Amino acid sequence: MDAPQITLGSINVEAADPNALATFWATLTGGTPTSTGDSVYLPPAGPGGFAMFFQPLTGPRPDHPTIHLDLTVPWGTRRQEVDRLISAGATKLWDVLDEHPHVRWTTMADPEGNLLCVAEHPPSS
Incomplete structure (x- = not known):
């Protein structure tokens, strides 16, 4: 059997304000909404x-998110990126710096409370 030829087309997000949330994410990714x-x-x-x-929210926001994005940045730049995201409107929730030797990350929330992590992996030897 051949391996599946599947790729990620788009991440779909329901938002109270799709334009504002898209603008926030454009600041993170560099895309143009x-x-x-x-x-x-x-x-x-x-x-x-x-x-x-981003599409309009069609019902109440769940109390507990069931999915979040893990974003990866180059080693040594996580703090700088976290600060950049905070200035764009994100909220820092917590850091995980020594739980796993192969990754450090900061868990954050976008302006509508959707979770995301900013992770850095040490360079390979």
Whole structure:
């Protein structure tokens, strides 16, 4: 059997304010959002990037998120990126710096409370 030829097309997010949340994520990813009526598409900023699609919230926000994004940054830049995300409107929740030898990360929330982690992995020897 051949391996599946599946790729990630887009991360879809329901938002109370799709335009504002897309603008926040555009600051993080470097993409340029395009409004399509009530929804907003944020294309990948370049090779290896990811697309996002923001649409109006259709029901109450869950009390506990069941999914979050793990974003990876180069070793030694996590603190700088966390500060950049805070200045863009994210909230820092906690750091995990010594639980695993192969990764350090900071858990954050975007302006609407969606969780994301900013992780750095040490260089290979």
